[in-house]
Ligand SMILES: Nc1ncnc2c1ncn2[C@@H]1O[C@H](COP(=O)(O)OP(=O)(O)O)[C@@H](O)[C@H]1O
């Protein structure tokens with residue numbers, strides 16, 4: 001049977017992040033993607049040029065329409081923008097019987113634009129985190145949610161523990177932004193003590209627009225395919241590593257990653273990601 005996932009996120013007109021990255025990634029991994037838009041952004045590789053949020057009732061109506069007609073195996077959230085939208089998304093997820101939920105707590109775009117209002121951080125912490133199967137913050141997002149600075153791999157572990165204490169079942173702290181680390185290291189932890197460090201060569205490229213969206217969409221797709229969470233995280237890391245390695249060179253700024261690189265790379269990817277559990 002065809003598996004269905006729902007992404008609740010913002011639109012990136014540049015096609016590298018947001019809803020567009022999620023749907024492309026779902027498609028590549030054999031999952032049928034549905035979507036609930038939270039906002040439209042006018043965006044390209046040079047930055048975010050405008051943000052137009054939808055009303056919370058429009059977000060909820062999209063979710064309800066999808067849930068009413070499809071058997072949704074997992075939901076992914078990206079840009080949620082405001083406390084009002086978050087409250088409606090949380091209510092919509094409860095109405096759908098709390099499906100498997102991957103939360104990418106998108107806050108600030110690489111160019112500095114706010115994709116989550118500051119007033120909404122508390123709602124993210126209190127209303128969305130406790131519903132999540134896994135949350136995938138980058139370093140600045142983990143710092144805000146866990147309330148601490150992250151300067152080292154040890155700090156990533158402490159932030160992971162704090163996020164689990166806030167109610168998520170598991171967490172991937174993504175280390176792409178960790179200054180001074182030679183490899184791109186991410187940490188998976190769950191509430192039962194499982195811990196996996198994933199690392200891959202840090203690629204020297206400016207084309208990293210949408211890496212977080214693409215990683216969490218791939219994680220969602222592997223979960224939908226029935227993989228256990230640890231294997232899904234490894235699969236997502238391989239997917240994003242291929243997408244960053246095989247760049248497309250599009251646009252004059254921070255270009256998108258290559259969403260079809262994973263299939264082109266095939267089994268050659270196996271050795272690219274080191275796993276330490
Ligand atoms: N230059 C890079 N080379 C290899 N992997 C990277 C690079 N930058 C980011 N990654 C990986 O891409 C994923 C998302 O990265 P990160 O930059 O931490 O999140 P975000 O895109 O949300 O800011 C992580 O798995 C991270 O390790």
Ligand SMILES: Cc1ncc(COP(=O)(O)O)c(N)n1
Nearest residue numbers: 010017018209210211212213
């Ligand atoms: C609509 C939208 N959603 C999310 C991001 C974050 O992108 P990144 O994954 O590079 O942090 C973005 N730039 N635009």
